[in-house]
Amino acid sequence: MTFSPVSHHQDGALYINPQALANALPYFEYINGTLYFDGVSTHTLKEIYGTPLYAYSQRALLANYQSYTDAFDAIDHQICYAVKANSNLAILKTLAKAGAGFDIVSKGELARVLQVTDAKKVVYSGVGKTADDIEYALKADIHCFNVEAISELDTINEVAGRQNQIARISLRINPDVDAKTHPYISTGMKDNKFGISHEQAVAAYMYAHNLPNLKIVGIDCHIGSQLLDTDGFSDALDKLIELIDTLTDKGIKLQHIDLGGGLGVRYIDENPVSVNQVATVLLPRLKQLGLKLYLEPGRSLVANAGVLLTTVDVLKPTEFKNFAIVDASMSELIRPALYESQMAIIPAKLSRDTAKTWDVVGTVCESSDFLGKDRILSLQVGDTLVITGAGAYGFSMACNYNTRPRPCEVMVNHGTHRLIRKREALDDLWKDELI
Numbered sequence: 384m385t386f387s388p389v390s391h392h393q394d395g396a397l398y399i400n401p402q403a404l405a406n407a408l409p410y411f412e413y414i415n416g417t418l419y420f421d422g423v424s425t426h427t428l429k430e431i432y433g434t435p436l437y438a439y440s441q442r443a444l445l446a447n448y449q450s451y452t453d454a455f456d457a458i459d460h461q462i463c464y465a466v467k468a469n470s471n472l473a474i475l476k477t478l479a480k481a482g483a484g485f486d487i488v489s490k491g492e493l494a495r496v497l498q499v500t501d502a503k504k505v506v507y508s509g510v511g512k513t514a515d516d517i518e519y520a521l522k523a524d525i526h527c528f529n530v531e532a533i534s535e536l537d538t539i540n541e542v543a544g545r546q547n548q549i550a551r552i553s554l555r556i557n558p559d560v561d562a563k564t565h566p567y568i569s570t571g572m573k574d575n576k577f578g579i580s581h582e583q584a585v586a587a588y589m590y591a592h593n594l595p596n597l598k599i600v601g602i603d604c605h606i607g608s609q610l611l612d613t614d615g616f617s618d619a620l621d622k623l624i625e626l627i628d629t630l631t632d633k634g635i636k637l638q639h640i641d642l643g644g645g646l647g648v649r650y651i652d653e654n655p656v657s658v659n660q661v662a663t664v665l666l667p668r669l670k671q672l673g674l675k676l677y678l679e680p681g682r683s684l685v686a687n688a689g690v691l692l693t694t695v696d697v698l699k700p701t702e703f704k705n706f707a708i709v710d711a712s713m714s715e716l717i718r719p720a721l722y723e724s725q726m727a728i729i730p731a732k733l734s735r736d737t738a739k740t741w742d743v744v745g746t747v748c749e750s751s752d753f754l755g756k757d758r759i760l761s762l763q764v765g766d767t768l769v770i771t772g773a774g775a776y777g778f779s780m781a782c783n784y785n786t787r788p789r790p791c792e793v794m795v796n797h798g799t800h801r802l803i804r805k806r807e808a809l810d811d812l813w814k815d816e817l818i
């Protein structure tokens with residue numbers, strides 16, 4: 384199926400058919416011309432909470448999680464949600480209740496997880512863990528450290544010894560496979576900073592094996608993000624299996640294999656493989672391996688469970704370009720500026736007025752402050768626009784640049800809505816500052 388809601392015009396401008404896009408994404412629907420998200424009118428959301436506003440569908444989130452547990456049902460597995468994609472406590476709580484564990488990359492993320500559940504199912508990735516981070520994680524009794532450097536083994540061993548604990552560890556292997564994604568989100572090639580090279584892996588395991596306060600439990604990798612096909616996962620699995628065989632020969636026995644996250648999503652007209660397709664490709668080898676499977680999905684659980692609502696404040700046609708200036712910006716949603724990612728922008732209310740080509744931009748003083756370029760839209764001041772796919776790496780990357788309060792966040796669920804984070808107030812912005 385190669386259905387696409389998109390057409391490109393001669394001048395390179397992008398037209399996204401809003402109804403077709405809504406039909407392609409679960410829990411979006413135009414009713415009498417107004418966009419509903421998981422049964423809640425976007426008009427209602429704006430009236431009650433104002434804009435800019437992030438909204439997440441609890442149903443979509445749980446459905447995405449369920450697609451993983453269903454796909455890998457045939458083997459023992461644990462899905463560990465990558466907290467950095469969206470770390471709101473209500474999102475974490477929803478997933479914890481459904482049975483998810485968590486993949487964390489900082490002490491702060493662990494502290495968040497501890498607000499909603501315990502650390503039993505936490506795996507801790509990250510290239511630069513300090514002794515202080517490790518002490519905190521050991522006290523919380525996380526499931527496992529995903530170790531990214533040999534010196535980290537020494538630090539964990541030392542801290543664990545001091546605390547009279549045995550630290551469970553896995554080594555994050557850099558399998559040197561091409562994830563075929565944007566270079567900023569590719570993490571599994573040999574020139575990336577992440578993981579321990581395939582060549583050094585066996586020596587690193589032997590080293591870990593001899594450290595008294597460590598217990599080797601697994602092997603892991605994470606090759607990148609927004610992967611659209613199964614090749615990267617499949618190649619990485621092959622590389623890891625090769626290593627596991629060598630380790631077995633050397634008397635090192637593992638309990639789990641963790642293939643990381645990275646599965647891509649449809650933002651506009653991408654056609655990523657489904658979790659089921661990934662499972663179909665990997666399961667025969669995983670069954671034969673007999674180890675518990677860990678996965679660390681972030682984006683694929685939350686991206687399309689979230690939207691950013693924004694209001695058009697100023698329309699500024701110029702000789703060269705038409706600018707639609709909205710109340711969201713790169714401070715609230717940095718993906719277009721940081722990765723040149725294209726996100727769908729559709730109207731909250733369908734319009735029959737003539738359309739023009741607009742750059743949808745924020746008010747931040749940077750020319751990279753755009754949310755979408757050359758978009759064919761019919762716009763009036765006061766209109767609400769909906770940016771889909773904004774549930775992942777949206778709010779979690781938001782900042783206060785240009786002294787902008789961060790937006791509020793709302794959970795919608797089957798026609799209901801509730802605030803899950805207040806809009807920042809102006810005086811929140813300097814509350815930690817000293818004159």
Ligand SMILES: *Cc1c(COP(=O)(O)O)cnc(C)c1O
Pocket residue numbers: 465467468486488508509605607608609643644645646679680681682683
């Ligand atoms: C970011 C990250 C993930 C999640 O990646 P997604 O593309 O959001 O699925 C998983 N594991 C590690 C180690 C990460 O750094």
